[in-house]
Amino acid sequence: MKSYYDRPLLKGPHWGSNVVTYLFLGGIMGGLGLISLLSDDRPEPAMKKLRKTTRYTAFALAAINPPILISHLGRPERFLNMLRIVKFKSPMSLGVWGLVLYSGAAGANALRELADDGVVPKILRHLAPNATVPIQALLGAFMAGYTGVLISATAIPLWAAGKRHIPAFSVCSGAASASALATLLSTLQGNHEVLPRLERLEMAASALEIAAIADFRKRGGLATAPLFEGRIGKRLRNYTILGGIVVPFALNAIGGAVKLPKSIDALRSIAASTLTLIGGYVLRESLIEAGKLSANDPQVAFRQPS
């Protein structure tokens, strides 16, 4: 096998924990958009409470994501450079516009709740038409998915090999993390009635996620080695696959099957959702870190995945 002194052919990503956090929160914002839609316009007080929680949280996350991106870019003005143009060919450009529009929709929906609660004048309710709820959900689906497209539409062999899988499991992981966050907040608020539904949604999302990750490993070929082997592979196995999917799934299944005393059940929910959130973060982190290793291997980069 020929190479040039085994020197890397490609340049790896210069992305650290701030970009990982940006991608992770983007996924959660996406999932919260869905939960906000699912709990919309329901008479039950518990659902109402859940709806408010997801809307306030989504807006809070939308507000902190730009500063996180700016911490990566270096200076606040640099964020504005992205708003010079809309570029359909660039997932990074579309993603920033997705974030801006999502913030608008999430802001409108948060405002609607604030007006209902009487925190702000009722008249402001009219600034948020009913359509902003499904719009936030649609933009949310985009937010959770584009991060996967963003990394797989690059030259990094590991990411390129996952052009179908990475976007798919990014969406699932975002939905699972969002359900986990909503579960966590609802448990802390004592809003127990919504937990069974949230936990079932989380189980469905995690099941799809683990299936997509397993299929990626099976079909991705040589290029997937940096993600599934070595130190990163071990971390992914422990924190995402086991700790972030299998264990919370089991805990949620137990919660659905047997009636536990209230305090123990609350502990179970808190443990399951915290583990899911950690697993979601580690998944994004492993993808970025394994991307750096993947760029260093010239042999997989000589013939790039189609």
Added chain:
Amino acid sequence: MATGFFTDATLCIGCKACEVACKQWNELPSDGYEFTGNSYDNTSQLSGTTWRHVDFIERESVDESGVTASWSMLSDVCKHCTNAGCLEACPTGAIVRNEFGSVFVQPDVCNGCGYCVVSCPFGVIDLIEAVGHGDDAAKYGLATLHDDRLNERKTAVQATGGVAGKCTLCFDRQRVGMVPACAKACPTESIQFGEIEELRERAKARVETLQQRGVEAQLYGADDVGGGIGPLNAFFLLTDSPEAYNLPVEPVLPSTRQAMGYAAAAAAALTLATIGWAIFRGDA
């Protein structure tokens, strides 16, 4: 009129005049001094601050007359792709195609996001995150002349959080009718600069002549390289396989994967929304 480079490995003598001329003209800082042990190549790679890099390949062949060693050198550079991954990826529009058909990074628009870096199928463009090695330069007596300028740049780059850097095909020189610095400095015309169509014809004639003489020569990038990238505005004549020069055999334009990615994401989102609807609203 599109212009470009034709770089011919059979004419390169490995003098690195192109590397030096490029660094000087573009006022690029030293990258420090690293002894690699890889033949005479201590530059190693193209980077944000190295826009020409000379590959040194040492080959041995054994036959009845004994062992013969042969060299192949090639000056690598940004390919100024017809469909450029870096340009498509850039979210700010900092990377543009200029009037000479070259791919150009506008440093004042670039925000240092680094997306172009992972989107180049040839591993060319990189972020200049820290300009430094001023002390190194002084230690080895290199580039001390430009120390003031170096410090200026160092402050600018650090204050901005990095910008992307790569070959400009000497945009500034071309605008005033000058030949790019590397082509001007090359003593053997291994680097030829000119109008693309004319260079291609010259390259095809050259490779034919060489093949007639029994040299194993091939062109890289004069025609479509595949993967959606198209022909390269900076193309090469090689005497070994592309991998030997750290060039990809099958490069792919990253954006060609987007449609599939969005479709997969949409399918996952739709599935989850349906399941979610059944869980939350199935009873309503």
